[in-house]
Amino acid sequence: MFELLGIPPQALFGQVLLGLINGSFYAILSLGLAVIFGLLNIINFTHGAQYMMGAFVAWMCLNYLGINYWAALVLSPLVVGATGIVIERFLLKRIAHLDHLYGLLLTFGLALIIQGLFRNQYGSSGLPYQIPPQLTGGQNLGFMFLPNYRGWVVIASLVICLATWFVIEKTKLGAYLRAATENPTLTQAFGINVPLLVTLTYGFGVALAALAGVLAAPIYSVNPNMGADLIIVVFAVVVIGGMGSIMGAIVTGFSLGLIEGLTKVFYPEAAATVIFIIMVLVLLVKPAGLFGRPA
Amino acid sequence: MTELASTEAPAASVVAETDDSTARLHRTLFIAIAALLVVAPFVAYPVFVMKVLCFALFALAFNLLLGYGGLLSFGHAAYFGMASYVSAYTAKHWGLTPELAILAGTAIAGLLGALFGSLAIRRQGIYFAMITLALAQMVFFFSLQTPRFTGGEDGIQAVPRGKLFGLVSLADDRALYWLVAAIFMGGLLLIYRIIHSPFGEVCKAIRDNEPRAISLGYRANQYKLAVFVLSATLAGLAGATKAIVFQLASLTDVHWSMSGEVVLMTLVGGLGTVFGPIAGALVIVAMQNYLATLGAWVTVVQGVIFVLCVLLFREGIVGVIAKAIKKPL
Numbered sequence: 334m335f336e337l338l339g340i341p342p343q344a345l346f347g348q349v350l351l352g353l354i355n356g357s358f359y360a361i362l363s364l365g366l367a368v369i370f371g372l373l374n375i376i377n378f379t380h381g382a383q384y385m386m387g388a389f390v391a392w393m394c395l396n397y398l399g400i401n402y403w404a405a406l407v408l409s410p411l412v413v414g415a416t417g418i419v420i421e422r423f424l425l426k427r428i429a430h431l432d433h434l435y436g437l438l439l440t441f442g443l444a445l446i447i448q449g450l451f452r453n454q455y456g457s458s459g460l461p462y463q464i465p466p467q468l469t470g471g472q473n474l475g476f477m478f479l480p481n482y483r484g485w486v487v488i489a490s491l492v493i494c495l496a497t498w499f500v501i502e503k504t505k506l507g508a509y510l511r512a513a514t515e516n517p518t519l520t521q522a523f524g525i526n527v528p529l530l531v532t533l534t535y536g537f538g539v540a541l542a543a544l545a546g547v548l549a550a551p552i553y554s555v556n557p558n559m560g561a562d563l564i565i566v567v568f569a570v571v572v573i574g575g576m577g578s579i580m581g582a583i584v585t586g587f588s589l590g591l592i593e594g595l596t597k598v599f600y601p602e603a604a605a606t607v608i609f610i611i612m613v614l615v616l617l618v619k620p621a622g623l624f625g626r627p628a
Numbered sequence: 629m630t631e632l633a634s635t636e637a638p639a640a641s642v643v644a645e646t647d648d649s650t651a652r653l654h655r656t657l658f659i660a661i662a663a664l665l666v667v668a669p670f671v672a673y674p675v676f677v678m679k680v681l682c683f684a685l686f687a688l689a690f691n692l693l694l695g696y697g698g699l700l701s702f703g704h705a706a707y708f709g710m711a712s713y714v715s716a717y718t719a720k721h722w723g724l725t726p727e728l729a730i731l732a733g734t735a736i737a738g739l740l741g742a743l744f745g746s747l748a749i750r751r752q753g754i755y756f757a758m759i760t761l762a763l764a765q766m767v768f769f770f771s772l773q774t775p776r777f778t779g780g781e782d783g784i785q786a787v788p789r790g791k792l793f794g795l796v797s798l799a800d801d802r803a804l805y806w807l808v809a810a811i812f813m814g815g816l817l818l819i820y821r822i823i824h825s826p827f828g829e830v831c832k833a834i835r836d837n838e839p840r841a842i843s844l845g846y847r848a849n850q851y852k853l854a855v856f857v858l859s860a861t862l863a864g865l866a867g868a869t870k871a872i873v874f875q876l877a878s879l880t881d882v883h884w885s886m887s888g889e890v891v892l893m894t895l896v897g898g899l900g901t902v903f904g905p906i907a908g909a910l911v912i913v914a915m916q917n918y919l920a921t922l923g924a925w926v927t928v929v930q931g932v933i934f935v936l937c938v939l940l941f942r943e944g945i946v947g948v949i950a951k952a953i954k955k956p957l
Contacts, residue, residue, distance in 0.1 A: 376754045427939055433754055434700045435938050438895065441888060442934025449927035565765045565884065568758040572751070602773060609766040613747055616759065620750040 345598050346477035352594015353587065354483055354552065357490030358384075360586025361545040362567045364497055365538035367576040371514040372534045375425060375436030380567070381560030382447040383539045386413045387546025389451060392462050392555045402465035402551075409547045410540035417539030421532050429531075444561070451557035459554030486548050493544065494583045501579055510534065569612045575625020585623060650955050654820070657903060657957070661816070665809045674801040675873070680913045681812040682870040687893040687905030688819050689862035694891075695900030696823055697855040698835030699749075702757045703764025704863050704890050706744065709882030710767060711737035711864030716784040716877035717777060726790045726798055726807070730868040737864020738857055740767075745856030749849055752838075761884065768882045783878030787871060804873060811869050815862055820902055822858060831855050863890075885927075892930060895937045898944030901957050907945045 362380060369377045377383075390409040394400035400408065420443065428435045464482045471480040501507040513520040513527050521527040546560070553559060574585030589608050597604040615623060668677045686708055693699050715733030718724040724732065748759045771778045778784065789798040798804040822828050834841040834848045842848050871877045880886060889912065897908025912930075919926045937944070943951060950957040 376758065424935070424939065437700070437754065437757055438891065439935055439938040442931045442938065445927050445931030445934065449924050449931060452924040565761055569762040572755055572758050572762065605769040606766050609762050612762055616747050616750050
């Protein structure tokens, strides 16, 4: 077996893969945050809790209703997205006219409520979720062993990200969305139902988070706290990438996950902080973010 | 322009008059707070009062930044917690007297504030909040990964309260109480002075309209950084004192939930009011004491208070009172 820089390739590529998987969650979550921020002008602090809800709904589907992974992959985002629509209609709408800091505080409070409720019900030790039988096992690629499920997560995430990019940048619906982001009043004057668009956008962003949660469930255990720390890293990702560009969010998410994975191999002590350190460097060199437009 | 000039003279005298009565009211309030501080240890459990005072000072420091600088920091636990660690460490391992340990913690918090503040003010609004949160999370991981300094999951326990100036033993709760009360009162007066100084007025101008303040020749970023450093330093003072009071510095102090708690205290008490954070800290600390047995439900209750405050009670306790008596508090 050959070695790269003194690291056995198994360990190296294993971490690279895990980094890519984390990166795909960063990408999906920051994508959702960016879409929501664009239209609602709110930083959705509940995003981490909604990611966690996605994983839990999948777990509940399996354990209470016997619904398998593949159905949960569709069902869970729909259910969590629906709760998002309720939140938008009954709570966020009321503070839409206020300073954006209130949106941050409100969604932070919601995150505390949701995480607290799940912790009361399920404890914080985490619940196992089996890898679906179709995706157990793995491929021997010669230089590494690729577990099928992990490969699936990376590919599925890429497809989700690119599909979102396509919808927003290339379809009529996406054009409405971009128009409403740019100038909601004028867009409404052209006969487009902007309030409905806002509600659906929030629901969609939340559903994306839930989808990431379902994908994560078999890899990490289903845990009420799984989104709490993740969301802070995603905030850093958003600061690094800037929220101006969809493709920027995707690229930033994946590459930061990759960098984090590599740091775990070469300098594990810094693995937890490397993204924050990159954020500091980006702030020093390019304060508006890599893909951001200067304010 | 002419309209403004014609009403200037009478308006000025009205302002002076209300300013006078407001100043009188504030003076009365300060005397009332001082009197309460003297009475409190005899009617309430001193450790509880000290906890309220530490968190009240923390919330006051936070409110200085948000209420008067218009900057929402979601990472104030970093300064509070780091000061708590430094104060506990120097008191325990270097044998510093409590006042020096508190000063050391406060100074480190100020330095950290200068470092993080200069990074965070490079972005505005929502990004500012996210950056401060991310930087604070970095401090959390640092604390988690340096158990030789922070004691890791155990924290720094059994911090000696020591002797004030090497003379007066603080082992007794009552003795320590007077030190904490003095620190709190000093912090409150300092913050009041800052808010009502020319510097504070410029900060408010920047909060209300940054481009305008810049066009008037004020270097907005320098003011923002200064108010950030002041806020971080005072948050550090609160954290360092807390470490001596509870003889403990732990990961809880640097965790993001601590940053959330201080936001909640300020929001409940009244954002941008001088005295609001004190009321907010009292309410939240009392609530945590009564609900301590409920475990994770405390988080839920805090979340509910957050949501209700934002939806229905944005002025906060003191804000509502100030509105009712038509005077700034």
